[in-house]
Amino acid sequence: MLTNTPLSYGVMARGLHWAIALLILSAIGLGLYGESVPRTADTTALLQTIYSAHKTIGVATFFLAVLRVLWTLGQTRPVPLHPERRLETWAAEAVHFALYGAMFVMPLSGWITHAAEQGFAPIWWPFGQDLPFVPKSDTLAHTAGHVHKTAIWVLYTALALHVLGALKHVLIDRDATMARMTTGRAAGREAPPATQGAAAVAALAIWIAVLLFALLGSAGLPAHGTAQDEARATTPAPAAPDAATGNWAVTQGSLSFDVVQMGAKVQGHFGNWTADIHYDEGSGTGHVTVQIDTTSLDLGSVTDQAKGSEFFNVSHFATATFEGDITRKGTGPDHIATGSLTLIGTTAPLTLPFTLDLQGDTAHMTAQVTIDRRDWKMGAAYPDEGTVGFPITVSVDLQARKS
Structure with a gap:
């Protein structure tokens, strides 16, 4: 029945x-x-x-x-x-x-x-x-x-x-x-x-x-981070160290990245980083040093795995560093920072194109570049893209004030 x-x-x-x-x-x-x-x-x-x-x-x-x-x-x-x-x-x-x-x-x-x-x-x-x-x-x-x-x-x-x-x-x-x-x-x-x-x-x-x-x-428990969408828009970059001598001070910004995992795009960001920026508006040249606290990485449900020894290995390499020289392309907002990125103990060249919008004593910088994780021997145990893709798209969005 x-x-x-x-x-x-x-x-x-x-x-x-x-x-x-x-x-x-x-x-x-x-x-x-x-x-x-x-x-x-x-x-x-x-x-x-x-x-x-x-x-x-x-x-x-x-x-x-x-x-x-x-x-x-x-x-x-x-x-x-x-x-x-x-x-x-x-x-x-x-x-x-x-x-x-x-x-x-x-x-x-x-x-x-x-x-x-x-x-x-x-x-x-x-x-x-x-x-x-x-x-x-x-x-x-x-x-x-x-x-x-x-x-x-x-x-x-x-x-x-x-x-x-x-x-x-x-x-x-x-x-x-x-x-x-x-x-x-x-x-x-x-x-x-x-x-x-x-x-x-x-x-x-x-x-x-x-x-x-x-x-x-x-x-009362620590989360991996705040909402990623909010972080990309509003996460303030920590103030540059006292020893920094740059003539531009970052007031807020975000450092995020995209990677494909198991065929799906995963978005992450770093909560803590500093930038020491020297830039001359007249010549369009300068120098930048960025220090990234890799322990502040947030990659959602796979954060712990990404922090492990096979990827960012934060227990041994808690800092990543990008250092490069800035040049302006022509007379417009397009610039390029040519230098190197040191990540998990490996240094490889990196060219970062970016746009710079100057309004008096304030500047808005946006950049996006795609790197290959293999250049830094990251994820060596994942030799194909079936699990984790090779390209990592890095995005930077920051505002700075002339000091």
Whole structure:
């Protein structure tokens, strides 16, 4: 029978129950397995597959949960087999409602995290990568990710209690509770169902407390950085060191880059850097030295991997340096800085074309250049572009005032 009766669950309710259970257990297993896999060049493709499957299963669980709730709202609720055991019945209902909450909080927080960050492990077809009203934001991704990691403990607890309760009915009570959900056997005595209000309120209170704890906790934890879109536009460059002798002082700016990972463009930026700029407006010549704090790197979900020994290796090389001579091309705003970039202990030539808009004592400089990571022996363990692309597009946007 497709629909429920007062004494049994229908095919639809049973099918949704077991399908969601299978998906939840699969997602948990994939997530735990992914956490145990070392982060190396050899495991990158495996990790992408694991987390893509984990995310896709989570999103599928969310949509099945929506269908299950809509179906349940229009169905008769089978009566409890032991209505006289009021506390036990109430506890079972509270656990059910907590599981319902997990079916929404877990996949939604994971999907928001994915939509708000850049890059790694795309969600598979037919689901999309983005969500309406969810911007690309490291802060939002950090918060949603913390909710996801905190809520998992509610899921673990509720799932364990649910399974223990089912085993109790099979091994101790020896009643038809499990059979009602496996074969659809009718059991119990028809009677008006007891209200579920108190159990629903208890489960809701638990979820409110957990979400508040997660949100407050995320506010106190360090994120990889602020929203990348905001950082590119408004991140101020730190003031040049006292020893700097440049005649132009940077007032604000951004240093960002794009790289292709697993076929998807990933955007990153450096939060801390300084520029010592000497420039003569009359001749259009000068000299610039830029010091970049590589530990301030933010590359979204793959920040830790990018900071590791295979890429920026920040534990051994915390600073990158660009130094070059400035010349003006003709009489217009186009300039070029010809010099070298020292990165992870390797120095290679770099020519940086840029435009300079001078308005009195203020200047606005924009530049974009594409470099090849192989010139600095970066990502040597990734010898092809299947995982990480060779080109890295670097963008600079800064404003300076004559000192």
